[in-house]
Amino acid sequence: MCGIVGYMGSKEAYPILMKGLQRLEYRGYDSAGVAILDHNKNLKVYKKKGKVYELSEFIKGKDHSGKTGIGHTRWATHGEPNDVNSHPHFSLSGNLVIIHNGIIENYASIKEGLKKRGHIFRSDTDTEVLIHLIEDIQQHENLKLHHAVMAALRQVVGAYAIVVMDKNNPDLLVAAKKSSPLVIGIGSNGDFLIASDAAPIIEYTKNVVYLEDEQVAVLRRGESLAIRNLKDKEITPYVQELTLELEAIEKGGFDHFMLKEIYEQPRSIKDSMRGRIIASEGKVQLGGIVDHEAKFKNAKRIIFIACGTSWHAGLVGEYIFEELTRIPVEVEYASEFRYRNPIIYPDDIVIAISQSGETADTLAAVELAKQRGATVLGICNVVGSSIARASHGGSYTHAGPEIGVASTKAFTAQITVITLMALHVARLKGSVPESRFRNLLYELEAIPSKVEEILESNNEIKKIAEKYKDNHNALYLGRGISFPVALEGALKLKEISYIHAEGYPAAEMKHGPIALIDEEMPVFVIATKGPNYEKVVSNIQEVKARKGKIIAIVNEGDLQIKNLADHIITIPECDELLSPLLTVIPLQLLSYHIAVMRGCNVDQPRNLAKSVTVE
Ligand code: G6P
Numbered sequence: 001m002c003g004i005v006g007y008m009g010s011k012e013a014y015p016i017l018m019k020g021l022q023r024l025e026y027r028g029y030d031s032a033g034v035a036i037l038d039h040n041k042n043l044k045v046y047k048k049k050g051k052v053y054e055l056s057e058f059i060k061g062k063d064h065s066g067k068t069g070i071g072h073t074r075w076a077t078h079g080e081p082n083d084v085n086s087h088p089h090f091s092l093s094g095n096l097v098i099i100h101n102g103i104i105e106n107y108a109s110i111k112e113g114l115k116k117r118g119h120i121f122r123s124d125t126d127t128e129v130l131i132h133l134i135e136d137i138q139q140h141e142n143l144k145l146h147h148a149v150m151a152a153l154r155q156v157v158g159a160y161a162i163v164v165m166d167k168n169n170p171d172l173l174v175a176a177k178k179s180s181p182l183v184i185g186i187g188s189n190g191d192f193l194i195a196s197d198a199a200p201i202i203e204y205t206k207n208v209v210y211l212e213d214e215q216v217a218v219l220r221r222g223e224s225l226a227i228r229n230l231k232d233k234e235i236t237p238y239v240q241e242l243t244l245e246l247e248a249i250e251k252g253g254f255d256h257f258m259l260k261e262i263y264e265q266p267r268s269i270k271d272s273m274r275g276r277i278i279a280s281e282g283k284v285q286l287g288g289i290v291d292h293e294a295k296f297k298n299a300k301r302i303i304f305i306a307c308g309t310s311w312h313a314g315l316v317g318e319y320i321f322e323e324l325t326r327i328p329v330e331v332e333y334a335s336e337f338r339y340r341n342p343i344i345y346p347d348d349i350v351i352a353i354s355q356s357g358e359t360a361d362t363l364a365a366v367e368l369a370k371q372r373g374a375t376v377l378g379i380c381n382v383v384g385s386s387i388a389r390a391s392h393g394g395s396y397t398h399a400g401p402e403i404g405v406a407s408t409k410a411f412t413a414q415i416t417v418i419t420l421m422a423l424h425v426a427r428l429k430g431s432v433p434e435s436r437f438r439n440l441l442y443e444l445e446a447i448p449s450k451v452e453e454i455l456e457s458n459n460e461i462k463k464i465a466e467k468y469k470d471n472h473n474a475l476y477l478g479r480g481i482s483f484p485v486a487l488e489g490a491l492k493l494k495e496i497s498y499i500h501a502e503g504y505p506a507a508e509m510k511h512g513p514i515a516l517i518d519e520e521m522p523v524f525v526i527a528t529k530g531p532n533y534e535k536v537v538s539n540i541q542e543v544k545a546r547k548g549k550i551i552a553i554v555n556e557g558d559l560q561i562k563n564l565a566d567h568i569i570t571i572p573e574c575d576e577l578l579s580p581l582l583t584v585i586p587l588q589l590l591s592y593h594i595a596v597m598r599g600c601n602v603d604q605p606r607n608l609a610k611s612v613t614v615e
Helices: 013-027 052-059 107-116 126-141 145-155 257-263 265-273 287-298 308-325 360-371 386-390 409-429 434-455 458-468 482-497 506-511 533-545 560-564 580-597
Strands: 003-008 031-037 043-049 068-074 096-104 158-166 169-178 183-186 192-195 207-210 215-220 226-229 301-306 329-333 348-354 375-380 393-396 473-478 500-505 522-526 549-555 567-571
Touching (some): 003 096, 003 169, 013 031, 013 192, 068 169, 126 158, 145 215, 169 192, 257 265, 301 308, 308 329, 308 482, 375 409, 393 409, 409 580, 458 567, 473 533, 533 549, 533 560, 567 580
Parallel strands (some): 301 329, 375 393, 473 522
């Protein structure tokens, strides 16, 4: 949650900060602000409720000159989204300004202490408390700014990525992090960029340092980057080269990132498989789990932990892993798992699934599973992310940056990697016949072109969306491995179009949702060929008998459901275990079109954020 960006160098800071904030807006977008400092020590701070665009409109015509600056786009935690609670925040004297991503959990007690010493607070935020504390320590102990930051952070409980700027020193920025991400870019001409992820940096330099937890970076104009830990021990920066390309974070002619990302799936699924299938040998290779193969062979249980769409990928994974490896699987919401004293055995394998690799609950669940002795593997999209680093091993999804808040290509990439992992483990265990194994590999390689075929039906899907765009409710049904796809379809619709939607196992409909069905209720049914096909046909009959509207996803050539349904969307056939990679595509497109037709902000739905770094 929240995106932060900082710049100090030879160029004007303002355009760099604003472009950076636009690229980070997926992290939060209820208010935004910048602080810019020029060489005459004039500090200009502009902040505003609303999107980054609204901030830039507000600043038009105002002085924003200066070559040092910080910026923030917010997802509110402490204090409602308004101008005052927007970042940057000032210290008591007004000389220090801060931007912050995270939560200072013990802010209330620190605030009380500071109030007793005469501090007056303007906002309701935890962040303002932190900058007051930093200044208080600096003044009372007569410390340099970075030492005061260290001392304050030693008192803090919680998560933070911060950048602090001092009105009296335009040649200095101090940054620090714990549990929230922070990347520092080092430009060729001594420029420094700081950001929550690499997107604002990539245009200016490929040389970056990922700050580690409890490290403080001291950026001085004209000097090299200095990093210290909270105990003031110097740390040698580890400079890495970014592999991210600029096109990957731009819309590339699409109206929205979400649509671009839906259309990227033939490529992203291929990228998730690239180099991992050795067709000639009928083998899967996953470098990140090589050291854990023995563990997998002897595992008594696999536990998937995740949130949101990634949790749905875990549910799909349960069907795939159990079928192929015969290892029992549990799928847990990370937020529930971490707080319920879970039973974890040393021979359990815990697999954390996370697009961002930064979700606070998933990260905490990873730490808990590690403490209790389980082997923890990560399936993350963002390379070098916290969950990837905290895990013992795992595999990246390589889907490329996902910017639309509603996850699409990350979901299919997660399922692809889970399938590869399950196939690999099945091979190790000998739990699947050779012919099925080879056939699944062959079918998996054919998935990207089948996704392309489905994308060609976009116009027909759009016409169906037109019919249901004004409904207030929707039901999604599926059985077996299609049930989690129904959940994901419902989530996509509610996230971006604000239509209430529920996903249900088709047979469970009789135990509740059937009461909701009337001529106003669209029911999206995943009814592809498989062992449950006839049962799903019966469920469709039950809906039709109550005048519900059926929109069915069926295989090419299906006539039975065609005669029953109000609309059908056809998709190519594939092995049932791989079907979620296909059945989810029309559901993504339907949600997208309905949201656009309803005038919703598809890429930045209200109240949501892409990366949930608070619990
Ligand atoms: C947020 C996003 C979802 C995502 C979930 C988990 O709610 O809006 O799209 O599925 O977080 O995120 P992760 O990065 O851990 O997959």
